[in-house]
Amino acid sequence: MPFVNGVFVPRVPPNNQSTSNSNDNLNSYRAPEPLDGDDIPNGLFTTSLLNSKFAARSFTASVLKRLIPDGVFSAANGMRALFTSGFVSRSMIANDAISGSKISNPIKVALVDGGSAGSHTVAGIRTGDELISVLEQNGTSGLLTDLTTEFAIASSDTITNSGGTDTSGDKLLVLYLDKTTDLTLVTLTI
Secondary structure (H helix, E strand, O other): OOEEOOEEOOOOOOOOOOOOOOOOOOOOOOOOOOOOHHHOOOOOOOHHHHHHHOOOOOOOHHHHHHHOOOOOOOOOOOHHHHOOOOOOOHHHOOOOOOOHHHOOOOEEEEEEEOOOOOEEEOOOOOOOOEEEEEEEEOOOOOOEEEOHHHOEEEEOOEEEOOOOOOOOOOEEEEEEEOOOOOHHHOOOOO
16 A cells, blocks of 8 residues: 555556546556655554554465565664564464573572571572572471562572571572573683
């Protein structure tokens, strides 16, 4: 569907009848000039406008593959910014679709000394990470008690259970999802 200066212009079917030369130009149609980004005002393509012009599910994957050339959406040309965090949810990714070598946010495990209720040091944990589990290992019996609901990430390298269980003499097994480490920047020395 052609747009001229942000306004929809319907396609005019060809007229097969002979015409006389007239000044009304009803029998001719000039194709619109290519649009420049400045020709489209900000906020033009609202949800209501698009819903009024396109039927639901008009843009299937096969249609988009024909309309958009390969390489249009890439990190190199900045188009990745169109897809904000959360654009793809876990329900959209099939099981086993991502191999272990592609996982960028590993689950990390730390074993730290318990103590009185309050702050506990967990080296490497950051406020943007996700706390999965905090298990107290009893120093005498070795039994594990799940204290996850008591704990939160307080700051870098620190979790806290203010007003929670005293774990003095025990160990805390902390599991968390590392969401703050960019693995592309990690270097290993062997």
